[in-house]
Amino acid sequence: MGFKEGFLWGGAVAAHQLEGAWKEGGKGVSVADVMTAGDNITKTPRKITDGVIEGESYPNHAGMDFYHHYKEDLALCAEMGFKSFRTSIAWTRIFPNGDDEFPNEEGLQYYDDMIDEMLKLGIEPIITLSHFELPFNLAKKYNGFMDRRCIQFYEKYARTCFERYKGKVKYWLTINEINNQAEWRKMGAHHIIQVGAVLVKEGDDVEAIMYESAHNELLASAVAVKACHEIDPDAKVGCMIGMNGVYPASAKPEDNLNAQQAMHQKYYFADVHARGHYPSYMLKKFERKGYDFIKEEDLQILEEGKVDFISFSYYMSFASQFTNRFGRTFDFSEEDYIRNEYLKASDWGWQIDPTGLRWCLNWFNDRYELPMIIVENGFGAYDKVIERTEEGYIIDDSYRIEYLKEHIKAMKEAVEYDGVDLFGYQMWSPIDVVSASTGEYDKRYGLIYVNYNDKHEGDFSRDKKKSFFWYKKVIESNGTDLD
Ligand code: BG6
Numbered sequence: 001m002g003f004k005e006g007f008l009w010g011g012a013v014a015a016h017q018l019e020g021a022w023k024e025g026g027k028g029v030s031v032a033d034v035m036t037a038g039d040n041i042t043k044t045p046r047k048i049t050d051g052v053i054e055g056e057s058y059p060n061h062a063g064m065d066f067y068h069h070y071k072e073d074l075a076l077c078a079e080m081g082f083k084s085f086r087t088s089i090a091w092t093r094i095f096p097n098g099d100d101e102f103p104n105e106e107g108l109q110y111y112d113d114m115i116d117e118m119l120k121l122g123i124e125p126i127i128t129l130s131h132f133e134l135p136f137n138l139a140k141k142y143n144g145f146m147d148r149r150c151i152q153f154y155e156k157y158a159r160t161c162f163e164r165y166k167g168k169v170k171y172w173l174t175i176n177e178i179n180n181q182a183e184w185r186k187m188g189a190h191h192i193i194q195v196g197a198v199l200v201k202e203g204d205d206v207e208a209i210m211y212e213s214a215h216n217e218l219l220a221s222a223v224a225v226k227a228c229h230e231i232d233p234d235a236k237v238g239c240m241i242g243m244n245g246v247y248p249a250s251a252k253p254e255d256n257l258n259a260q261q262a263m264h265q266k267y268y269f270a271d272v273h274a275r276g277h278y279p280s281y282m283l284k285k286f287e288r289k290g291y292d293f294i295k296e297e298d299l300q301i302l303e304e305g306k307v308d309f310i311s312f313s314y315y316m317s318f319a320s321q322f323t324n325r326f327g328r329t330f331d332f333s334e335e336d337y338i339r340n341e342y343l344k345a346s347d348w349g350w351q352i353d354p355t356g357l358r359w360c361l362n363w364f365n366d367r368y369e370l371p372m373i374i375v376e377n378g379f380g381a382y383d384k385v386i387e388r389t390e391e392g393y394i395i396d397d398s399y400r401i402e403y404l405k406e407h408i409k410a411m412k413e414a415v416e417y418d419g420v421d422l423f424g425y426q427m428w429s430p431i432d433v434v435s436a437s438t439g440e441y442d443k444r445y446g447l448i449y450v451n452y453n454d455k456h457e458g459d460f461s462r463d464k465k466k467s468f469f470w471y472k473k474v475i476e477s478n479g480t481d482l483d
Contacts, residue, residue, distance in 0.1 A: 002479060003415060008124060008424025009475040010084035011077060011447070012375050013066070014176065016133040017433035019090065020063030026104040028096025030133040031197050032060040037439040037454070040348055046439045048193055051136070059434045059441060064450045065460040066431070070114055072462060073431050076448050078121040080468060081475035085123045086375050086426050087114075088131035088176065091157055098135030098153050099142075103160050111161075115168050126311075126375065126426070127169050128240060129158055129224065131176035132436060134197040144197025145213040151220045158224035162231040170235050172228055173311050173375065174221035177242035179269040184210050186334045194436070211286065212293045218272050219298055222305020236308040239273035240375060243312040243360045249321035249338050258322040262332040263363075274310065274368040276303040285331070310364050313376030313428065314407070317343070317356035348380055348443065354406035361414040361422065371421045374411065378428035378445040379403035380435065383465065385449070395449055395465040404467070405482045412479060427471070431462070447471050 016032035029052065037057045038046040049056055066073060077085055091098065093107030118125045138144050138153065145151075162172070181191040184207070189200035196213040200206055225237045246262040248255035264281050271279045277299065278286075286294070319340040325333055343351040357377070364372055379400045388394050404427055414420045432446035442454045447468040452458035473481050 008084035010082045010426045011430030012086035012426040013429045014131040015088045015090035016060045018066040020065045021067035022061040025106045028092035029136040030092045032133045059439045080472040086126040088128035098138040126171040128173040132194040139197040145216040154220040155223045166232040172237045173240040176240045180242045182266045183334045225305040238309040238311040239307045241312040247319045254322035261330040265332045273307045276306040309371040311373045311375040316350040317353040354410040358410040358414045361420045365420040373424040375426045376428040380443040383444045393466045394463050397465045397467050400467045401470045
């Protein structure tokens with residue numbers, strides 16, 4: 001019973017949210033570098049500017065200064081007993097413009113050192129190749145993944161990383177939360193630029209753009225999987241899906257079918273990654289809409305680039321109601337989401353649903369029967385600094401402990417009762433990072449506090465929260481001691 005030996009307990013972060021040093025070491029400008037700070041209190045969304053504009057505030061430029069603090073941060077993770085650490089490589093540290101002829105040696109060396117540091121501490125690196133930080137030049141010059149040349153640029157970048165870190169990195173993830181963009185109606189261009197560096201203009205057919213650029217991203221992922229298998233046969237490559245299951249609002253048959261269609265729309269990406277081809281429901285949708293971007297030769301590329309495992313993030317669940325918006329096609333729109341009266345939500349409105357994690361693990365397992373790893377799960381909150389306690393912490397984040405505890409319990413049930421093949425759990429994020437959706441510093445997820453805030457006060461010093469000590473015990477006991 002319980003988690004297998006060698007279960008990869010750990011935590012996950014992303015380069016653009018943590019590293020900072022946006023101009024150091026030969027780094028180029030990424031799409032994250034042109035995203036301004038938003039604000040949850042005033043409901044100000046992040047803006048994507050046309051390059052870096054003086055007078056605007058870009059939180060990813062400083063991040064949490066992990067670039068200079070990574071040794072200290074990894075040592076703290078090792079103190080908690082981490083078996084794994086997930087981070088991403090910033091594409092712009094390796095190929096500053098995305099289409100450069102040669103890689104930037106300083107960037108390659110930086111990650112060499114960081115990965116060596118993890119290995120020295122007995123921590124397994126899990127590396128994401130693309131986590132919302134594509135070169136901005138690719139957006140400007142090619143309109144990102146709307147242009148098939150970006151598949152080649154991504155392949156070159158991926159091959160460079162596989163060759164350089166061969167034998168050191170055993171787990172790679174291709175594209176972070178590739179499926180987020182299916183929610184373009186709610187998020188607008190935000191996710192489409194984050195995932196694919198595609199700039200959407202007024203009057204564009206966003207739906208058509210989303211499906212076509214996503215297809216090219218799926219091809220890029222498949223090409224990378226194949227390349228990795230050739231270069232380092234011992235390494236494994238996974239997809240990364242942002243998983244937040246959709247429940248029907250009621251037992252009404254139309255609500256049920258609507259929720260199923262929502263799952264289709266949001267998760268067909270996983271079908272393509274895992275099965276190597278598009279599901280029939282998606283091909284029918286493309287036919288209905290007259291999309292013809294899939295070429296004959298693409299079919300073999302997808303078939304040859306099936307992933308070895310599924311990785312996913314899980315924060316919340318959704319519920320949807322049939323509104324007849326699209327009639328009998330049941331095409332889904334996230335505008336049909338409703339508030340789930342059975343769930344509480346965070347200050348950002350994210351509905352807290354530990355049971356849903358077990359549901360999602362089963363959903364993936366039933367569909368693909370592949371090994372799985374949870375690579376993000378965590379609780380964003382406004383933390384309050386208190387006096388240092390005798391135990392040594394300065395933040396009493398019992399609410400975060402509660403969230404993580406309940407989710408770990410649900411994941412344990414999925415392993416023990418449902419037999420899902422799970423090889424790791426990484427909470428988001430061991431260290432406070434800049435929020436991806438809002439660009440806030442004050443939306444904190446960490447077990448380790450970073451002394452920096454939205455008012456730009458602080459010195460980036462690190463400290464332990466109550467959850468630091470709790471998670472250490474969880475790992476030590478391999479998930480048996482959750483109190
Ligand atoms: C996932 C992303 O969407 O959720 C992370 O992969 C992100 O990059 C995390 O930080 C939490 O979201 P947010 O918006 O609260 O930072």
